[in-house]
Amino acid sequence: MADHLSVKYKVDGELKEIVRLPHGWREMLVEEVRSMAPTGIMDFDIHGIEIVRIAVSGARFPSGEKLVMKLLTEVTKNLGLVDLGIDEDDLKKIRESMDEPYGMVWISGPEGSGRTTTAYALCRWLSAKNKKVVSIEDPIEMPIAGIDQIQVNPLTTPSIEVGLQLALEQESDVIMVGEVKDLSVANLALKAATGGRRMITTLGDSDTGKTLNRLFEMGCEPFSVASSTDMVVSQRLVKKICPSCRASKLGDVAILLNSLPEELGEKLSGRTKIRVYYGKGCDVCKRTGFLGRVGIFEIMLLSEKLRNMINIKSDGESIRKEAVSLGMKTLAVDGWEKVRTGQTTVEELSRMFKD
Numbered sequence: 001m002a003d004h005l006s007v008k009y010k011v012d013g014e015l016k017e018i019v020r021l022p023h024g025w026r027e028m029l030v031e032e033v034r035s036m037a038p039t040g041i042m043d044f045d046i047h048g049i050e051i052v053r054i055a056v057s058g059a060r061f062p063s064g065e066k067l068v069m070k071l072l073t074e075v076t077k078n079l080g081l082v083d084l085g086i087d088e089d090d091l092k093k094i095r096e097s098m099d100e101p102y103g104m105v106w107i108s109g110p111e112g113s114g115r116t117t118t119a120y121a122l123c124r125w126l127s128a129k130n131k132k133v134v135s136i137e138d139p140i141e142m143p144i145a146g147i148d149q150i151q152v153n154p155l156t157t158p159s160i161e162v163g164l165q166l167a168l169e170q171e172s173d174v175i176m177v178g179e180v181k182d183l184s185v186a187n188l189a190l191k192a193a194t195g196g197r198r199m200i201t202t203l204g205d206s207d208t209g210k211t212l213n214r215l216f217e218m219g220c221e222p223f224s225v226a227s228s229t230d231m232v233v234s235q236r237l238v239k240k241i242c243p244s245c246r247a248s249k250l251g252d253v254a255i256l257l258n259s260l261p262e263e264l265g266e267k268l269s270g271r272t273k274i275r276v277y278y279g280k281g282c283d284v285c286k287r288t289g290f291l292g293r294v295g296i297f298e299i300m301l302l303s304e305k306l307r308n309m310i311n312i313k314s315d316g317e318s319i320r321k322e323a324v325s326l327g328m329k330t331l332a333v334d335g336w337e338k339v340r341t342g343q344t345t346v347e348e349l350s351r352m353f354k355d
């Protein structure tokens, strides 16, 4: 058993020990936190100015109990569509597509990829356009003004299906489903999208092609996916270079390509050196060289051709390739754009593809 209580912060994806406390404090502190968050969620009122929401989860290990407290408010605070890192062209297309009164948006990415932040930003944008927005979440990641959030819980809303039914009865224009994990939820959501609702859902897959394959594997009807989906988004988060200490250097293309996806070879062919950026470290970024994070996106807007391919249940990867030939930027290409323009580092991009 550890002889001290270690308190660590995870900032921008990196874990750092902040303070060591006497071992004797452990039990008292764990008890205190647990009693403050009996449901796993606690809200702190900061001087009546804002409420900070924290998710708490604990687990016992041979070395003792570990508590993880995730600051939910900070992650998604006030992020609008323009703050996420989506380029102007795609943003324009997203807005046009979301102006259609009904349809389905699938947002996919691993845990911590920022997919819920994107879903919230879309909801907020629609709510500002006077749409009635309802979300069904398990758990509610943070309270959002303008959205009626339904928390899945054993007493009132025992499942996402029940929540979805409730949202439909409430004449909602827009319904966000926290995470689609099985066929019955996917089918209900697809039905709602075909029936005149704007649906926004999140999934855990790594790119747009794999998201489509997942839907097929779950057993969703290709026809139903093709007719109701207007957008499949896949995303990741990378650390942003601190603007106060950003510097640049010439990188050797051959070496850079070793750690990056093959498809970027084409983008860099014919060049031996290229300018890349990094943060030198300063007081603003606490000597880390990074400040905040930015999203990397792959946004597939469904054209007639892509719908036809989904309809005949083509493989997700070939649909994705077709989308690329029609102008879709892949995660790798969007990531490279963010390296080239000094928003993130080559190391961050290669880490994103290793994770």
Ligand SMILES: [Zn+2]
Residues within 6 Å of the ligand: 242, 243, 244, 245, 246, 279, 280, 281, 282, 283, 284, 285, 286, 287, 289, 290
């Ligand atoms: Zn800095």
